[in-house]
Amino acid sequence: MLQTHYDVVIIGGGPAGLATAIGIASDLLTSNMKAKILLIDQRSKDHQRIGENVPSDISVLLQRLGVESEFSKGGHEPCPDFASVWGGKELLYNYAVVNPYGHSWRLNRHSFDLALVNKAKALGAEIVWDTRFIETSRRQQDGHIAYELFLQIDSQETRSVKADFVVDATGSKASFAKGLNVKKTLDDKLIAIVHFAELEQPHKGKQVRIDATNNSWCYHTLMPHQKVMSMLITDPSERKALEKDNYHAFKTRLAKPLWVGDKAQEIEVTDESYHTYMINSGLLEQVEGENWIAVGDAASSFDPIAAQGIYKGIKHGIFAAEVVLAKLKGTEPQINYGDMIQQDYRQYLRNRAHIYQLEQRWPDSEFWQKRSK
Numbered sequence: 001m002l003q004t005h006y007d008v009v010i011i012g013g014g015p016a017g018l019a020t021a022i023g024i025a026s027d028l029l030t031s032n033m034k035a036k037i038l039l040i041d042q043r044s045k046d047h048q049r050i051g052e053n054v055p056s057d058i059s060v061l062l063q064r065l066g067v068e069s070e071f072s073k074g075g076h077e078p079c080p081d082f083a084s085v086w087g088g089k090e091l092l093y094n095y096a097v098v099n100p101y102g103h104s105w106r107l108n109r110h111s112f113d114l115a116l117v118n119k120a121k122a123l124g125a126e127i128v129w130d131t132r133f134i135e136t137s138r139r140q141q142d143g144h145i146a147y148e149l150f151l152q153i154d155s156q157e158t159r160s161v162k163a164d165f166v167v168d169a170t171g172s173k174a175s176f177a178k179g180l181n182v183k184k185t186l187d188d189k190l191i192a193i194v195h196f197a198e199l200e201q202p203h204k205g206k207q208v209r210i211d212a213t214n215n216s217w218c219y220h221t222l223m224p225h226q227k228v229m230s231m232l233i234t235d236p237s238e239r240k241a242l243e244k245d246n247y248h249a250f251k252t253r254l255a256k257p258l259w260v261g262d263k264a265q266e267i268e269v270t271d272e273s274y275h276t277y278m279i280n281s282g283l284l285e286q287v288e289g290e291n292w293i294a295v296g297d298a299a300s301s302f303d304p305i306a307a308q309g310i311y312k313g314i315k316h317g318i319f320a321a322e323v324v325l326a327k328l329k330g331t332e333p334q335i336n337y338g339d340m341i342q343q344d345y346r347q348y349l350r351n352r353a354h355i356y357q358l359e360q361r362w363p364d365s366e367f368w369q370k371r372s373k
């Protein structure tokens, strides 16, 4: 049952929102302070999230959140190497196209998300699913700015709660910040068409496979619990044609690239489904303001070639929690959160350009040329 007033409301229960909730709640507990923290998400508790590859040094962040032992029991599988056909016909192993830190993990997303949810709850944060943030109004309250948040519960009932501090963890749409007229500068738009399936026969493959075509790149991975995922990343203008006739053109395109195509054909699968995701690479013009802060994809969203989205979301959550705690305690934060987000974003743009520049087989292809700058 929602209360009428909270010290902190976090909108969005992805990795960034949950890490922020854990960061705030665990510090409050050790400081013997009390504050009411609410996290809401428009999705249901069991919604299957996208993103399964995380770099090895995520363990450092999970340790800070106090969930490293849950992670070790979570059924995640190591990913010993990447095999890519990128920049030439030759197959390259362990090539740091995606992950500069070596050994990464293929997540069991269900247990990963559950570990974060359970930790946040155990520390005292209230989590409410099926609750969508619609809009906000700013209010003057005891000499400071607070927010009234209008929420829709179970797609029916509408009600409002008051928040002294709001965390925008709504993903790349940054719905709360946009409601305050803060703009997001986009430097690229892509689509990802994704095929999920279950393997008919157990398979021990552990590699992630990446391949490039003249106007797209593809990714194939076996995941924990005998699941398999193949995805094609391309320009949004291709969407209609690829989705037509039950994704016929997508299936044909995925079968073409030598490396991913061979792998996708080699295995027998069941329980197949296809999904299209919009991907915006961009940075919010202002990532914090009076009694609000944006985290994860809401603050800055990356091309999936970076494979950094989950890591970045958790990192933002940990640092944003310090800003929120300073506010609750009436102290100054020890970090410059806005500078950190901007520096990370500039680094990401340099890395992204470097990765796309490596592929020079199609000098006339707009897909590759415009992302190499």
Ligand SMILES: Cc1cc2nc3c(=O)[nH]c(=O)nc-3n(C[C@H](O)[C@H](O)[C@H](O)COP(=O)(O)OP(=O)(O)OC[C@H]3O[C@@H](n4cnc5c(N)ncnc54)[C@H](O)[C@@H]3O)c2cc1C
Pocket (backbone or CB within 6 Å): 011, 012, 013, 014, 015, 016, 017, 040, 041, 042, 043, 049, 050, 051, 052, 053, 054, 131, 132, 133, 134, 169, 170, 171, 172, 173, 175, 192, 194, 231, 277, 278, 279, 295, 296, 297, 298, 302, 304, 307, 308, 309, 310, 311, 313
């Ligand atoms: C196809 C694809 C593949 C990817 N693969 C990887 C990968 O392998 N590794 C990786 O690290 N990253 C990957 N990413 C990126 C990764 O998914 C994101 O960067 C990461 O999930 C961002 O976390 P977040 O918490 O900021 O946002 P999200 O995970 O997007 O969570 C935002 C949450 O906010 C909720 N929400 C949104 N609006 C509202 C509202 N109005 N009211 C209430 N709730 C709301 C949503 O329901 C959602 O649960 C991939 C992305 C795509 C599209």
